[in-house]
Amino acid sequence: MINPIMPTLENGDRLNRFEFEKRCQKISPTQKVELINGVVYMAAALGYKGHGFPHSLIMGWLATYVAHTPGVELADNTTVRLDLDNEPQPDALLRIKSELGGQSRISEDDYIEGAPELIVEISGSTVSYDSHDKLNVYRRHGVKEYIVWRVYDQEIDWFYLHEGEYRRLEPDSLGLIESRLFPGLVLSTKSLIQTNLAEVLGELNKNLQSPNHQKFIENLHQKNFKQVIK
DSSP: OOOOOOOOOOTTOBOOHHHHHHHHTTSOTTSOEEEETTEEEEOOOOOIIIIIHHHHHHHHHHHHHHHTOTTEEEEESOOEEOBTTBBOOOSEEEEEOGGGTOSOEEOTTSOEESOOSEEEEEESSOHHIIIIIHHHHHHHTTOSEEEEEETTTTEEEEEEEETTEEEEOOOOTTSEEEOSSSTTOEEEHHHHHTTOHHHHHHHHHHHTTSHHHHHHHHHHHHHHHHHHHO
């Protein structure tokens, strides 16, 4: 009996998650490919200024926060299973460990299942896609905070989930935004847009010493302790 040949994955294919994952096995692991509302999106070649460099700045900012916040994890371009029609691969995400009360978990085959607490997308040529289709998918699945860096527009949109809808977090008079979910996670939007990582990390480090950040860590440890004694 001749085994049927599995079709290659093409941009615009309409698939469910199971067929999507099967076809993904035939493409390069470095190829970014996502399933959004049952439609396959395959990223074009990514430029340095439009994606690679700003992506590195976001990762540096988030990695610094995670280094000082045990119980919170960072992932880069990791597949997230949300439902049968949605399997995005966010540029960056923060998640609280599931054993500490986080809303996502790591599957036996090493994927994230469920919505991470915070997602970041770097939008060069994908602004419409990230700011509409993905935004609505993340909102429906309960991603609590969503950041879109519109690189060519030199704008950063930071949304938080409130009563099932995304609302925008606005910078204060100093151009700073602080996460509502992750105390101490402060972003100097102006410095980031100017690609001044030293100033971005300087403002972040100030807030990593705040009482709110310390209390957040203590709360995570208390949850961990409760898990241990169950």
